[in-house]
Amino acid sequence: MLEKLLPNVFWPEIWQASLDTLAMLGGSLLFTVLFGLPLGVLLFLTGPRQLFDHKPLYRLLSLVVNVLRSVPFVILLILMIPLTELIVGTSLGAIGAIPPLVVGATPLFARLAETALREVDRGIIEATQAMGATTRQIVLNALLPEARPGLLAALTVTAITLVSYTAMSGLIGGGGLGDLAVRYGYQRYQPDVMAVTVILLLVLVQLLQSVGDRLVVRFSRK
Amino acid sequence: MIQFDNVHKAYRVNGRDIPALQATSLQIGAGEIFGLIGHSGAGKSTLLRLINRLEEPSGGRILIDGEDSTALDASALRGLRQRIGMIFQHFNLLASKTVADNVALPLKLAGELPRTAIDARVAQLLERVGLSEHAHKYPAQLSGGQKQRVGIARALATEPKILLCDEATSALDPQTTAQVLQLLAEINRELQLTIVLITHEMDVIRRVCDRVAVMDGGAIVEQGAVADVFLHPQHPTTRRFVLEAEHVDEGEQRDDFAHVPGRILRLTFRGEATYAPLLGQVARDTGVDYSILAGRIDRIRETPYGQLTLALTGGDLDAALARLDAADVHVEVLR
The missing domain is CATH 3.40.50.300 (P-loop containing nucleotide triphosphate hydrolases)
Structure with a gap:
């Protein structure tokens, strides 16, 4: 029955592509947070009337973030090829997709993190300062814990954006479900493969959103 | 400190x-x-x-x-x-x-x-x-x-x-x-x-x-x-x-008691004097009559105080003022 409806779908390949997508998502999300969170904290701290108010640095960081965010991801994918080969040795497959994914998502996550940190009541910072905390202690013990629901929401948005980016990376041989959709669904005109990949991506996005929402609720104490 | x-x-x-x-x-x-x-x-x-x-x-x-x-x-x-x-x-x-x-x-x-x-x-x-x-x-x-x-x-x-x-x-x-x-x-x-x-x-x-x-x-x-x-x-x-x-609205003028006859005084009592039966004694001894126009008795931290606005008529006013003064009451003559 299923074979009649989906004649071109080869399930082991779908399975492998799904695993690749998850690997790309997991790997790129990890590095995006690793780079994006400190960048977001720095953007926040150097921002106007914040703890390390520093106009030139804030403007520079802002500019870099804005430039990276205004480059369409498809262009970024192509522009990044030489750099990606330098970093991970290949620009192909799941591994080759991770550097452009990280570069594409880090500025987004940094901005969202900055906004989440700004949502923290200034009084909390003042109270922690009044306890004699260092800036580092304020960030680690007050800002990040207080911004946790906002940061989790930012992480959810970023993860979902990364899912669509992983699909796009299929265009330049990035592997995963997007790659499958491009090669079978588009180039060979096999709509059944296209449908299955799209449904799987949809399920993934739904899953990420509901897990994210649940975590936000779990850590909101307001 | x-x-x-x-x-x-x-x-x-x-x-x-x-x-x-x-x-x-x-x-x-x-x-x-x-x-x-x-x-x-x-x-x-x-x-x-x-x-x-x-x-x-x-x-x-x-x-x-x-x-x-x-x-x-x-x-x-x-x-x-x-x-x-x-x-x-x-x-x-x-x-x-x-x-x-x-x-x-x-x-x-x-x-x-x-x-x-x-x-x-x-x-x-x-x-x-x-x-x-x-x-x-x-x-x-x-x-x-x-x-x-x-x-x-x-x-x-x-x-x-x-x-x-x-x-x-x-x-x-x-x-x-x-x-x-x-x-x-x-x-x-x-x-x-x-x-x-x-x-x-x-x-x-x-x-x-x-x-x-x-x-x-x-x-x-x-x-x-x-x-x-x-x-x-x-x-x-x-x-x-x-x-x-004292919950008096800022815009609201305090009553100047223009229609009240006699001398108008504001007395401020502090500490134990607040609870002493002073006014009655002074009135009896000097023959003045008093009416209380406004007043408040409360505490500042633990210290009781009273602040009364009085109108005095008749009797020996000077003697009454002297008695109040001697009793450590702060007297302001308002009119």
Whole structure:
């Protein structure tokens, strides 16, 4: 029955592509947070009337973030090829997709993190300062814990954006479900493969959103 | 304990200096509860934050326990701040941490005590403010008064000598305000803690403060013992605050008793004299008749006071005035 409806779908390949997508998502999300969170904290701290108010640095960081965010991801994918080969040795497959994914998502996550940190009541910072905390202690013990629901929401948005980016990376041989959709669904005109990949991506996005929402609720104490 | 020598502060906004505090000198003694009262923008919040240097002074010297706080480097300043507790109008508790973790935070940041010692200290502090059974709740689950008591416990965690209160009762209802003020008065006594509080309510000053400074336009316009300032306000701003405390609307003119015959006096009794059967005796002995036109009997901290406006007719008025004067009653002849 299923074979009649989906004649071109080869399930082991779908399975492998799904695993690749998850690997790309997991790997790129990890590095995006690793780079994006400190960048977001720095953007926040150097921002106007914040703890390390520093106009030139804030403007520079802002500019870099804005430039990276205004480059369409498809262009970024192509522009990044030489750099990606330098970093991970290949620009192909799941591994080759991770550097452009990280570069594409880090500025987004940094901005969202900055906004989440700004949502923290200034009084909390003042109270922690009044306890004699260092800036580092304020960030680690007050800002990040207080911004946790906002940061989790930012992480959810970023993860979902990364899912669509992983699909796009299929265009330049990035592997995963997007790659499958491009090669079978588009180039060979096999709509059944296209449908299955799209449904799987949809399920993934739904899953990420509901897990994210649940975590936000779990850590909101307001 | 706290000494301001010619301290002033201006904010730089768009290249122009906006003065927040004019050159101010002030002394706050160890163990006293010192109140700063003023409307918003009067400079009281700036003055309070200069004490733990959340605000940097533009000039002048601030001595805390004999130590010039304006000369401290970053690490010495953090040490100073650990010796100064602070509570806030909106409590500023961390929503992401339990009550116990909020109270433990200053100790954790100071990094001097092991975890077990911190837990013991936190338990003891929560016991003191009556919140032991709420230790594992989050701030959002508490009432305003409970939140402020967590704030007080947190501020006391590092055993400070000074407690700064930034409009600590302004977000609370009258009953809760009374409880929080009561708690502040108790810890002031128990720990010989110096408390500096800012408020815009004269009632708060009357209930807990020993001394008060009235601020207006970035300067202290009047200061002294609360009873003196409250019962005999000199500056117009102070008078307005006293009227507010008596629930007289500012716009509403006080009755000038034009239609009442006789001499009109305002008598101020303090301490035990408040409850002495003085008026009756004076009236009997000097033959004057009195009618009470307005009055208030209350307490300033623990000291009872009464302030009565009287009309006196007939009899020997001079003798009556002399008797009142001899009885340590402050007499003002209004007409």
